[in-house]
Amino acid sequence: MMQIARQLVEQLAALMVADPAHLGDSTTDFIQLRPIGADFTPRPDLIAADLDLAVDGLVAGSESMFPNGIFANTRPGDQDTWDFWSITASSTYNFRPDGSVLPLLIYGLAFCGNSGSDLWTVQKFESIVTFLNDSDILLINQLMFTMPISVFSNN
Amino acid sequence: MQIVNLLGDTIAPLLAADTTYLANATAMKVSLITAPFSQGIGNLIGDLTLDSSAPLAAIAAVAGAQQTGKDPITGKWKITIKPPSGGFRWNTGVSFAAPVTVYGFALTNGGITTLLGTETLATPVPLNADNQELVAPELSFPIDTNKIF
Numbered sequence: 001m002m003q004i005a006r007q008l009v010e011q012l013a014a015l016m017v018a019d020p021a022h023l024g025d026s027t028t029d030f031i032q033l034r035p036i037g038a039d040f041t042p043r044p045d046l047i048a049a050d051l052d053l054a055v056d057g058l059v060a061g062s063e064s065m066f067p068n069g070i071f072a073n074t075r076p077g078d079q080d081t082w083d084f085w086s087i088t089a090s091s092t093y094n095f096r097p098d099g100s101v102l103p104l105l106i107y108g109l110a111f112c113g114n115s116g117s118d119l120w121t122v123q124k125f126e127s128i129v130t131f132l133n134d135s136d137i138l139l140i141n142q143l144m145f146t147m148p149i150s151v152f153s154n155n
Numbered sequence: 156m157q158i159v160n161l162l163g164d165t166i167a168p169l170l171a172a173d174t175t176y177l178a179n180a181t182a183m184k185v186s187l188i189t190a191p192f193s194q195g196i197g198n199l200i201g202d203l204t205l206d207s208s209a210p211l212a213a214i215a216a217v218a219g220a221q222q223t224g225k226d227p228i229t230g231k232w233k234i235t236i237k238p239p240s241g242g243f244r245w246n247t248g249v250s251f252a253a254p255v256t257v258y259g260f261a262l263t264n265g266g267i268t269t270l271l272g273t274e275t276l277a278t279p280v281p282l283n284a285d286n287q288e289l290v291a292p293e294l295s296f297p298i299d300t301n302k303i304f
Binding site for chain 1: 156157158159160161162163165166169170173175176177194195196197198199230233262269270271272273274275294295296297298299300301302303304
């Protein structure tokens with residue numbers, strides 16, 4: 001197997017964020033970050049239908065939140081690790097209960113395309129997030145997944 | 156975040172069909188590397204000694220989108236560079252007068268100005284007589300999307 005050159009990895013990162021069928025779709029609600037309302041095990045073959053992505057008891061507008069574009073950047077001092085990231089237009093992803101379902105449990109987050117129909121990435125929280133009051137809020141500073149250089153390694 | 160297949164499976168085809176590099180209308184070229192080198196992602200074309208003269212000059216791959224597929228055992232994607240008819244095959248021919256030792260192969264754009272990848276030979280191969288032949292192994296990039304998190 002060949003060793004990939006950095007030029008090609010840079011090109012791949014640029015292609016991914018510009019891909020109009022996936023990360024580069026600019027339709028307002030095409031890409032979404034959704035809370036997951038039931039336990040799950042992260043694995044590569046998960047699909048949206050495997051997860052509870054329609055959580056009851058959240059404030060309208062926080063059942064799903066929309067990234068303000070997806071970006072890819074390297075880290076200071078590590079030009080071989082690419083972080084794919086985004087914040088919302090209002091700076092922070094915030095999920096809040098409306099008080100109708102308490103306690104309300106959130107097990108993780110799903111990054112979706114096609115307005116929630118296509119699952120792209122998942123994150124399982126180390127500890128279940130439990131909303132006990134309608135004043136609770138779950139703040140996520142940014143959506144992020146990482147492409148380390150080991151993706152292109154034989155090992 | 157754990158990437159799932161629906162997104163992960165887009166990556167190799169995206170790169171293999173990219174007309175800036177791997178699928179450029181001008182076919183990429185594979186050159187022999189004829190001086191020792193330390194293989195790494197940071198290699199640049201200027202770091203390598205490439206043989207550019209006949210009969211060991213660079214050989215063009217097939218232009219257009221390259222081949223992609225998943226290893227049925229590991230599940231890893233790979234992009235395989237399409238070899239030309241006859242393969243990436245060098246032969247010293249007759250009256251060969253420029254002995255070299257080959258340490259590996261360099262994949263570049265068609266103009267041999269941008270390095271895209273390198274392949275090393277476990278044992279350097281001396282080419283120092285007539286009618287000696289060297290054939291490159293399959294040239295492919297592994298892409299393990301399960302390592303995206």
